[in-house]
Amino acid sequence: MNKMSKACNIMRLALLQLKGSKDKLANLENACKKIQEAVEKHQPRLITLPECFNSPYGTKYFREYAECIPSGTTSQRLSQLAKECNVYIVGGSIPEFGENDKIYNTCTIWSPEGKLIAKHRKMHLFDIDVKGGMRFKESETLTAGNEFTIIEIDDHKIGIGICYDIRFEEMARVYRNAGCEMIIYPAAFNMTTGPLHWELLQRSRANDNQLYVVTTSPARDETAEYVAYGHSMVVNPWAKIIQSAKEGEETVIADVDFSMVEQARQQIPISYQRRLDLYETVKKC
Numbered sequence: 001m002n003k004m005s006k007a008c009n010i011m012r013l014a015l016l017q018l019k020g021s022k023d024k025l026a027n028l029e030n031a032c033k034k035i036q037e038a039v040e041k042h043q044p045r046l047i048t049l050p051e052c053f054n055s056p057y058g059t060k061y062f063r064e065y066a067e068c069i070p071s072g073t074t075s076q077r078l079s080q081l082a083k084e085c086n087v088y089i090v091g092g093s094i095p096e097f098g099e100n101d102k103i104y105n106t107c108t109i110w111s112p113e114g115k116l117i118a119k120h121r122k123m124h125l126f127d128i129d130v131k132g133g134m135r136f137k138e139s140e141t142l143t144a145g146n147e148f149t150i151i152e153i154d155d156h157k158i159g160i161g162i163c164y165d166i167r168f169e170e171m172a173r174v175y176r177n178a179g180c181e182m183i184i185y186p187a188a189f190n191m192t193t194g195p196l197h198w199e200l201l202q203r204s205r206a207n208d209n210q211l212y213v214v215t216t217s218p219a220r221d222e223t224a225e226y227v228a229y230g231h232s233m234v235v236n237p238w239a240k241i242i243q244s245a246k247e248g249e250e251t252v253i254a255d256v257d258f259s260m261v262e263q264a265r266q267q268i269p270i271s272y273q274r275r276l277d278l279y280e281t282v283k284k285c
C-alpha cells in the first residue's frame, strides 16, 4: 500500500536525483531502476525526476533527443512503470517534438493507472548571460509553453513548473490562487546560479505562497558540458527545508503533511492582508 493517508494528510514523496549521460536509453533505464528501488524500499505515493533526465542539458542536443508525447519511448516506459509500481510519476522533463516542428522542454505526469494526466511545457525559457559565469539560450532551439499545469492527487492540488519557471513569482502566485498546496519543479540549476539562488528561490516561493516547494535536479557531474548543481529538496509552507540531497546521485524521501499548509495560512494570513488597492502586480485568478 502506498504511503498516503487522507485522514492525516500525509503524502510520501521520492525525489530521484539521477546521474545523466549522452546515452538516452541508459538514462531511461537508470530512472526506471531507481523508480523500482524507491517503490520497493519506501512505497512513495509520488515520484519526481529531474529536468532533461534522458538527455544532456544543452541546446545542441534537444532536437536530437526529442520525442513525441505520449507515443515516444520515454513516455511509454514511464507509463508502464507508473502502472507496474502503482505510483504517480512527475516525469522530470524531456525535449518534446511538438506541432509545426517545434521543440519544447516538457514534463509528463503519470497516474498509477499509467495514464498521462497532464503535461507541462516550460513557460519561461532559460536565456541568461552572466559575465564570467553561465551563458545559456534555450530559445535557440526551444519554444515556450503557454499553459499553467495543475494536477490533483488525493484531493490536493499541485502546480507544475520547470526550472527557470521558479524565478517568476507571478506563476507561483497563480498556482496558490488556484488552490495549490504544492509546486513541483524538475530543475537543473548550475554552478553559477545554484549556490546563490537555488535554496533562496525555493524558500521564497514557499514562504510567499505558504505551500510546499519540491525540486528535483540531475546529480552533479563535473565532466559534463553543463554541470548541474544538485541539492534536490523539499521546502515546507513555513519555508523550512525538510529534506535535501547533496550533489551526487541520491533518492530523497519526504513525508509531507498537507495540514501544515492551512496552519501556515491561518497563523500568518498574508493572503487576506494584501493591499491590492495599492498595488496590482499580479492578476487575480
Ligand SMILES: NC(=O)CC(=O)C(=O)O
Residues within 6 Å of the ligand: 126, 162, 163, 164, 165, 167, 187, 188, 189, 190, 193, 194, 197
Ligand atoms: N536551467 C534553468 O532553467 C534555470 C537555471 O539554471 C537558473 O535559473 O539559474
